Amino acid sequence: MTVHIGSLKVTSPVYVPPMAGVTDIVFRGIVRQVDPGCLLATEMVSSRALMNRPETRLMDLSESERPIGIQIFGHEPDVMAQAAVMAERRGADFVDINMGCPVPKITRGKDGCALMREPELAREIVRAVRAAISIPLTVKFRLGWDDQTRTAVSFGQMLEEAGVNAVTVHGRTRQQLYSGKADWQFIGRVKRALSIPVFGNGDVFEPEDAVRLLETTGCDGVAVARGTLGNPWLIARISRLLATGNAGEPPDEVERLVTAYRHCLRLIAYKGVRVGTNESRRHLTHYTKGIPGSAPYRARLTQLTGAGQAAEIIAELAWQVGGSEGRRRFLLAVEQYNLEYGEDPGKRHGDAEDGVHAPVDVDAVAPVAVP
Numbered sequence: 601m602t603v604h605i606g607s608l609k610v611t612s613p614v615y616v617p618p619m620a621g622v623t624d625i626v627f628r629g630i631v632r633q634v635d636p637g638c639l640l641a642t643e644m645v646s647s648r649a650l651m652n653r654p655e656t657r658l659m660d661l662s663e664s665e666r667p668i669g670i671q672i673f674g675h676e677p678d679v680m681a682q683a684a685v686m687a688e689r690r691g692a693d694f695v696d697i698n699m700g701c702p703v704p705k706i707t708r709g710k711d712g713c714a715l716m717r718e719p720e721l722a723r724e725i726v727r728a729v730r731a732a733i734s735i736p737l738t739v740k741f742r743l744g745w746d747d748q749t750r751t752a753v754s755f756g757q758m759l760e761e762a763g764v765n766a767v768t769v770h771g772r773t774r775q776q777l778y779s780g781k782a783d784w785q786f787i788g789r790v791k792r793a794l795s796i797p798v799f800g801n802g803d804v805f806e807p808e809d810a811v812r813l814l815e816t817t818g819c820d821g822v823a824v825a826r827g828t829l830g831n832p833w834l835i836a837r838i839s840r841l842l843a844t845g846n847a848g849e850p851p852d853e854v855e856r857l858v859t860a861y862r863h864c865l866r867l868i869a870y871k872g873v874r875v876g877t878n879e880s881r882r883h884l885t886h887y888t889k890g891i892p893g894s895a896p897y898r899a900r901l902t903q904l905t906g907a908g909q910a911a912e913i914i915a916e917l918a919w920q921v922g923g924s925e926g927r928r929r930f931l932l933a934v935e936q937y938n939l940e941y942g943e944d945p946g947k948r949h950g951d952a953e954d955g956v957h958a959p960v961d962v963d964a965v966a967p968v969a970v971p
């Protein structure tokens with residue numbers, strides 16, 4: 601199932617769309633390890649902030665991540681155009697514009713989903729960005745601002761006419777935030793009105809959900825966000841189900857714990873002890889959810905202070921779910937990762953106590969190109 605996004609040929613219809621605070625280079629590396637072909641995107645990057653901090657690590661990419669897009673947000677056409685040029689120089693395969701973020705902090709400034717109420721401004725932004733870059737351009741948006749203004753069909757048509765190469769439609773309005781159910785039927789109406797590829801998005805948590813979304817909407821691809829939290833294998837299983845009719849088994853609990861630890865270690869190596877540990881707490885909570893008897897371990901993981909402690913707590917949980925064999929498997933993996941990263945990954949790089957400025961030294965973290 602090849603999807604053509606302008607000049608970009610994507611061999612998979614499965615997309616992990618931007619999630620602020622989640623889809624950083626470490627998370628994407630974990631997804632890429634289990635699924636070689638899916639489409640990836642960065643977290644959203646403020647076009648305005650980029651003007652002062654063009655070197656932001658939010659736009660760090662690695663070669664192995666392709667195909668990958670950088671998502672930008674903002675409402676000033678010239679600033680958005682400059683930001684898009686920076687994204688292209690950093691090596692993005694496509695630029696995605698965020699016109700769907702519902703968070704008040706973002707919409708108050710006419711950014712994100714607020715642009716669905718300002719279609720003329722949205723058109724101007726798209727035209728300015730389109731003229732500034734030569735890579736494909738995509739936009740992510742919602743059904744509309746609220747139930748009275750479900751403008752996604754005309755909005756999508758306007759974007760296509762202005763030069764956008766593909767869109768992702770989340771089947772909720774801004775007013776809904778994440779409540780209710782994503783309206784896949786309505787996404788189907790957008791799909792039928794456009795000639796460019798449409799990725800349907802919203803409420804895919806099992807491989808079979810993706811098939812149903814594609815069947816219901818007729819979309820060219822499916823974007824899966826929250827379902828991947830602590831579960832990168834969902835993407836691989838969707839890909840497998842679409843390609844072969846069989847999603848295969850999810851990984852066993854010990855494998856989940858091994859990946860959880862690797863994720864934590866990489867975050868600490870990449871972001872430093874303080875930030876990496878803080879962010880790991882949330883990911884580890886997701887990875888361990890649903891594992892029988894994991895609640896008390898999860899409570900301890902939310903207080904995590906470093907990689908060593910993570911290894912200890914997770915080893916106990918591995919023993920609880922897999923007995924001595926489970927614990928042995930986990931500890932073997934820990935040994936291997938500690939050889940790769942050193943026993944104190946954040947500090948190995950001369951990490952300061954605040955841990956924020958650890959230099960990049962993760963296998964998948966070599967920037968593609970720096971302006």
Ligand SMILES: Cc1cc2nc3c(=O)[nH]c(=O)nc-3n(C[C@H](O)[C@H](O)[C@H](O)COP(=O)(O)O)c2cc1C
Nearest residue numbers: 617618619620644698740770802803804824825826
């Ligand atoms: C923690 C989190 C952060 C998100 N950040 C972004 C973002 O930066 N840009 C964006 O376009 N959408 C963002 N989204 C929305 C998702 O990309 C997606 O549209 C939404 O979660 C619905 O899809 P799902 O039901 O598969 O989760 C975010 C969602 C979550 C849960």
